[in-house]
Amino acid sequence: xxxxxxxxxxxxxxxxxxxxxxxxxxxxxxxxxxxxxxxxxxxxxxxxxxxxxxxxxxxxxxxxxxxxxxxxxxxxxxxxxxxxxxxxxxxxxxxxxxxxxxxxxxxxxxxxxxxxxxxxxxxxxxxxxxxxxxxxxxxxxxxxxxxxxxxxxxxxxxxxxxxxxxxxxxxxxxxxxxxxxxxxxxxxxxxxxxxxxxxxxxxxxxxxxxxxxxxxxxxxxxxxxxxxxxxxxxxxxxxxxxxxxxxxxxxxxxxxxxxxxxxxxxxxxxxxxxxxxxxxxxxxxxxxxxxxxxxxxxxxxxxxxxxxxxxxxxxxxxxxxxxxxxxxxxxxxxxxxxxxxxxxxxxxxxxxxxxxxxxxxxxxxxxxxxxxxxxxxxxxxxxxxxxxxxxxxxxxxxxxxxxxxxxxxxxxxxxxxxxxxxxxxxxxxxxxxxxx
Amino acid sequence: xxxxxxxxxxxxxxxxxxxxxxxxxxxxxxxxxxxxxxxxxxxxxxxxxxxxxxxxxxxxxxxxxxxxxxxxxxxxxxxxxxxxxxxxxxxxxxxxxxxxxxxxxxxxxxxxxxxxxxxxxxxxxxxxxxxxxxxxxxxxxxxxxxxxxxxxxxxxxxxxxxxxxxxxxxxxxxxxxxxxxxxxxxxxxxxxxxxxxxxxxxxxxxxxxxxxxxxxxxxxxxxxxxxxxxxxxxxxxxxxxxxxxxxxxxxxxxxxxxxxxxxxxxxxxxxxxxxxxxxxxxxxxxxxxxxxxxxxxxxxxxxxxxxxxxxxxxxxxxxxxxxxxx
Numbered sequence: 137x138x139x140x141x142x143x144x145x146x147x148x149x150x151x152x153x154x155x156x157x158x159x160x161x162x163x164x165x166x167x168x169x170x171x172x173x174x175x176x177x178x179x180x181x182x183x184x185x186x187x188x189x190x191x192x193x194x195x196x197x198x199x200x201x202x203x204x205x206x207x208x209x210x211x212x213x214x215x216x217x218x219x220x221x222x223x224x225x226x227x228x229x230x231x232x233x234x235x236x237x238x239x240x241x242x243x244x245x246x247x248x249x250x251x252x253x254x255x256x257x258x259x260x261x262x263x264x265x266x267x268x269x270x271x272x273x274x275x276x277x278x279x280x281x282x283x284x285x286x287x288x289x290x291x292x293x294x295x296x297x298x299x300x301x302x303x304x305x306x307x308x309x310x311x312x313x314x315x316x317x318x319x320x321x322x323x324x325x326x327x328x329x330x331x332x333x334x335x336x337x338x339x340x341x342x343x344x345x346x347x348x349x350x351x352x353x354x355x356x357x358x359x360x361x362x363x364x365x366x367x368x369x370x371x372x373x374x375x376x377x378x379x380x381x382x383x384x385x386x387x388x389x390x391x392x393x394x395x396x397x398x399x400x401x402x403x404x405x406x407x408x409x410x411x412x413x414x415x416x417x418x419x420x421x422x423x424x425x426x427x428x429x430x431x432x433x434x435x436x437x438x439x440x441x442x443x444x445x446x447x448x449x450x451x452x453x454x455x456x457x458x459x460x461x462x463x464x465x466x467x468x469x470x471x472x473x474x475x476x477x478x479x480x481x482x483x484x485x486x487x488x489x490x491x492x493x494x495x496x497x498x499x500x501x502x503x504x505x506x507x508x509x510x511x512x513x514x515x516x517x518x519x520x521x522x523x524x525x526x527x528x529x530x531x532x533x534x535x536x537x538x539x540x541x542x543x544x545x546x547x548x549x550x551x552x553x554x555x556x557x558x559x560x561x562x563x564x565x566x567x568x569x570x571x572x
Numbered sequence: 573x574x575x576x577x578x579x580x581x582x583x584x585x586x587x588x589x590x591x592x593x594x595x596x597x598x599x600x601x602x603x604x605x606x607x608x609x610x611x612x613x614x615x616x617x618x619x620x621x622x623x624x625x626x627x628x629x630x631x632x633x634x635x636x637x638x639x640x641x642x643x644x645x646x647x648x649x650x651x652x653x654x655x656x657x658x659x660x661x662x663x664x665x666x667x668x669x670x671x672x673x674x675x676x677x678x679x680x681x682x683x684x685x686x687x688x689x690x691x692x693x694x695x696x697x698x699x700x701x702x703x704x705x706x707x708x709x710x711x712x713x714x715x716x717x718x719x720x721x722x723x724x725x726x727x728x729x730x731x732x733x734x735x736x737x738x739x740x741x742x743x744x745x746x747x748x749x750x751x752x753x754x755x756x757x758x759x760x761x762x763x764x765x766x767x768x769x770x771x772x773x774x775x776x777x778x779x780x781x782x783x784x785x786x787x788x789x790x791x792x793x794x795x796x797x798x799x800x801x802x803x804x805x806x807x808x809x810x811x812x813x814x815x816x817x818x819x820x821x822x823x824x825x826x827x828x829x830x831x832x833x834x835x836x837x838x839x840x841x842x843x844x845x846x847x848x849x850x851x852x853x854x855x856x857x858x859x860x861x862x863x864x865x866x867x868x869x870x871x872x873x874x875x876x877x878x879x880x881x882x883x884x885x886x887x888x889x890x891x892x893x894x895x896x897x898x
Contacts, residue, residue, distance in 0.1 A: 140668070147671045150622025179616035184682075186675035191822045194880050195815035199807045199849030202842035204834040207869035218894060252868060253888070253896045256861035283868055290837060290864065 140189050147186065151178040159185055161192040208286035213247045220569040221251040228257045232562055235530065236261070240275035242570045249281045259284065259294045268314055270321045271355045273297075308334075313348060320352045328359070336365060343374035350380035358388045367392065370430050382432025386457035387496045393431055394459040400428070401458040404451055405486075407467055407477065416474075418482045420447035421454065432457070448485060455489025460499050471505035484521055491524045495531050503532040507560075511553055522552035529556035534564035600645050604684070604702060607644020611637065612681040615674050623670055631657045641703075648703030651732070652677065663855070672880070676823055696781040697821050706780060708789050717776035717791050720744035722751065723802050724767045725830060725875040726886035727897075734759040740767055741828045741875065741886075742777070742788075743802060750828045751777050751788040769887055770895025772797030783820040786828075801889035804832025804873040807849035814878055829878040834871045835864050843874065843883060854882035862898050863888055 138157035146154040156178050160166045167185050168174055175181050215221065220243075227236055243250065250258055262269070262276040277284055277297040288297035299307050299318050307319040324331040335349045350369065353362065366388070369381035385393035400421065408417045421428075424435050424446075433453050435446040463474055478486055487506065494502035507528050510521075537560065549557070614637050618626070626633065634657045641650040652673070659670045683690065683698045690698065700706070722742040730737045735756055742751040755764040767773055774795040779785035814827045833843035833851075841853040841860060853860055866872060866888050876885040885898050 144668045144671055147619055147674075148622055148624045148667055150624075151620050153622070177616055179619035180612075180678070182619050183615060183675050183678035186671050187679040187822070190672040190675050191818055195818040197811060199811065199851065200842065201848070202836035202840075202844045202850035203838050204836040204844055205838075205869050215892075218892075251896075252890070253862040253866040253898070255865045283865060286868060287861070287865055291861070 140193060143182065143186055143189060147182060151182055156182045156185065159189055161189055161196065163196070164188070164192055205286075205290060209282040211249055211281040211283060213249050213281055215251050216243055216248040217569055220248075220566075221254065223566055223569060224250065224254055224258075228254060228261060232559070233261075235559075235563060235566065237269075237272055237275060238530075238563065239566060239570070240272070240279045242567055243279045244275060246570060246572055248279075248570065248572070249283070250276075250279045252283050255280050255284055255287055259287065259297065263293055263296065270314070270317045270352070273318060274321050274325060313344075317348050317352060320349065321355075324352055324356050328356070329361070332361060332365070339365070343372075343377060346372065346374065346377045347380060350377065350384060353384055358384060360388070360390060363388060363391055370432075378430075379432055382457070383496075386432070386493075387498075389459065389497070393457070396427070396431060397454060397458040398462040400454050401462060402466060404454065405463075414477055416477045416482070416486070418451070418486075420451040422447070424450060452485050452489045455486065456492035456496070458493060460490065460493050460497055460502050471502045472508075475505055475509045487521060488524050491528055495527060498531075500533050500536065503528055504537050507532050507537055507556070511556070525552050525556050526559075529559040530563070532560070534560045534567065603644050604646050604704075607641055607646050608649075608681045608684050608702070610640060610644070611646075611649060612678060615678045615681070618674060623667055623674075626670060627660045627666075629660070633657070646703045648701050649677070649680070650703070669881075679822060691783075693781060693785075694783040694820070697783040697823070700780070700782065701823050711780055711789050712778050712791055715778040715781070717778050718744070718747060718749065718788075719776045720747050720749070720774075721797060722773050722775055722777070723799055724769050724771050724773060725802060725828065726877075727767075727769055728877065728884070728886055729763065731759065736761070736763055738763040741877075742767075742773070743828070743830065745772070750786060751779070752786045752828070753777075753788060753790060766793075769897055770799050770889075772799040784817045784824055799895070800893050801873040801895075802830050802875065804830055804871075806847055807831065807833070807843075807845045807851055808847065810851070810878060825879055827878045828875070829883055830873070830875045831883075832871050832873050834869065835860065835867050837864070843885075846871070851878070852882035854879060854884040856881070857884050860885060860898070862896070866890055866896060 138159040140159060140161075142157040143159040146157055158166055167188070175184065216224070220239075224239060227233060227239060240250075258276050259280070262273045265272060273296050280287075280297065284294070284297045288294040296315075296318055299311075299315055299322070307315045311319065320331060320334065323334065331352075338349070339346065346369070350366075363385070366381045366385050369377055370385070370393075372378050372381065382393065385391045386397065388394065404419055404421060406417055407414050424433070428450075433450060435450045460471070464470060467474055487510070490502060491506050493499070494506060507525070510525050510528070634653050638650040638653040641647070641653060656670065656673055659673065660666050662669065680698065680701055683694075684702060687695050687698060722744050725741045725743055727738055727740040730739070736759060738755045738757075740753040740755070742753065743749070744751070753767070757763045773793060774797070775793045776791040777788040778791050780787040780789070810827075810829050810831060814824075817824050817827060831843060831845060831851075833845045835853075836842045836844050836850065842850045843853065844850040863872070863874070863885050873889045874885055875887040876883050878884075888896050888898055890896055
């Protein structure tokens with residue numbers, strides 16, 4: 137018996153040159169070549185037979201075979217709430233994508249899992265984001281739990297998930313730079329002491345590797361056990377390594393670098409008891425020395441700060457690296473009270489310097505004081521003021537300033553403040569939904 | 573004095589209007605008949621000259637005949653013809669798929685020519701496939717409403733010629749009937765959003781006449797429920813149901829499927845039920861990773877459209893019984 141394929145072949149050639157096969161289907165009588173109802177035109181005959189076979193094949197289609205993959209291990213951690221899942225879907229669809237890491241961090245901290253159906257989009261995002269973001273990859277892998285590891289076994293694009301499970305020693309010895317970074321990031325999150333030891337053993341590597349080691353610490357919780365290596369790195373041959381070390385030390389509570397900065401800072405800012413009220417008096421540093429240079433201070437201007445002169449810029453850098461407890465302790469006032477003393481012309485410099493310090497040191501009291509002060513009418517008019525506010529709104533604890541911001545006055549606000557308020561509200565709802 | 577005069581002229585006008593409507597219907601019927609005769613000649617020409625040439629043909633090859641079907645007031649055929657332009661580039665087996673489509677179009681021309689011999693429901697099916705559309709008001713006036721709690725199984729949005737179409741599949745709790753609601757919007761305009769996938773809608777539906785009545789119009793809604801996963805069936809049941817439906821409407825190429833299955837990737841993306849029977853996923857549905865992620869290698873309840881090329885997954889229910897749109 138001729139088959140469907142014979143009919144297809146005849147149709148490709150055309151009935152001008154090919155005959156019409158008497159193609160049949162199991163269970164159906166073979167078509168007649170002539171007789172009532174059979175067209176004379178071979179082309180019409182071919183189409184008639186093809187129609188019959190099409191329907192017979194569609195209706196008579198047998199089931200096939202397939203082998204599902206082994207099932208994923210059950211995950212003891214529950215998924216996030218449906219509302220949190222819906223928000224994550226919206227964020228993966230483009231709403232506030234820069235807050236993704238915060239969503240994941242909160243989910244991981246509460247041991248909640250990403251809804252399974254969103255994992256493919258999340259893992260693709262973590263893999264493709266440019267520049268590469270090892271922290272996002274680590275968080276995605278952790279918040280994805282056992283289902284993410286199961287998916288990684290099915291799709292080679294997502295192998296970073298299992299690299300993050302962090303047991304693959306080959307990733308460290310033989311892997312690419314990004315695999316090594318992922319491995320170290322995972323180890324640092326799991327066992328900081330072991331990660332420190334691994335870095336110390338590998339410190340003699342190329343400068344680019346040392347930069348990678350230090351960049352892994354950018355999102356980590358630092359402790360004084362990290363100080364010896366970082367202090368030594370201030371004397372590194374490589375400028376980028378020195379820069380990272382100074383940056384990290386300024387974040388480390390109780391570091392020697394912090395004490396050196398505090399001494400410099402107190403030489404520049406003091407309280408002057410006035411007749412009517414106290415106010416702050418500023419005197420930027422007069423010279424730049426080798427010790428300042430070693431601590432990562434530079435009078436060079438850049439970015440948004442073109443309008444500052446060298447001395448003012450140096451002051452800003454000092455403020456940004458000075459432990460904030462210096463001010464509350466020395467002046468005997470709270471952050472809020474200190475901001476109440478800000479002198480007009482210096483306000484933008486102090487605001488920016490303190491904001492950078494508050495974000496680096498993750499000091500919520502200062503961040504809240506700074507953001508409340510800005511929303512009440514602080515210096516967001518300058519370009520760097522707006523950028524600083526943008527960053528503050530993404531780092532401050534929204535639960536602690538929501539009361540002030542949600543009560544604030546609608547539409548007449550300048551756009552940086554409006555944007556900051558909308559980010560704060562989004563984050564407030566987002567974190568609320570992720571609470572158990 | 574002027575009132576009776578006005579009445580007389582209204583009656584006369586109405587008679588004229590009715591005559592005009594009848595004349596237009598007649599004109600359309602004869603236009604469609606000659607259009608279909610032309611289409612059948614075109615189809616036979618293709619079969620005579622051979623389909624091999626189609627792979628080199630551009631879109632114009634199908635656009636030309638599609639435009640003539642528009643002129644012949646057979647828009648349903650025009651749409652089907654325009655969709656064929658992509659078949660020669662749809663990968664291995666394109667020749668068979670093109671022959672299938674030509675054969676089914678040929679069958680439609682034959683069925684139209686012999687519509688007098690067809691039972692009325694099948695005649696309605698043939699006419700609606702050609703593009704004779706019924707007005708919703710006429711459907712509502714002509715049919716019996718079916719009252720049920722309808723589960724909103726799935727929906728699929730398609731865009732064609734700057735018109736967006738939304739297909740919403742429903743299944744009645746009590747009657748077990750499947751229904752398809754269509755809604756349309758101009759490109760950029762929002763589509764009807766009144767039915768939520770995964771929810772239950774208490775409603776009266778009126779079905780369009782046809783050999784396999786699936787398409788319906790919503791007449792009234794009286795209450796809504798929370799819904800939950802529908803009962804997922806087996807592959808054998810789906811295939812048997814589709815075969816029976818095809819026997820009544822051979823042009824049916826989209827059939828509602830609600831299955832309890834485990835997705836598989838090997839040898840090709842597929843779904844397997846508890847009996848070990850498997851169906852392929854539609855190649856156009858992509859890699860379906862969200863479905864795989866949701867299942868984790870275990871059975872899930874899934875709703876979608878079964879087509880001759882495979883199953884197009886649309887909705888799956890997670891462990892908590894919540895509907896997830898795929």
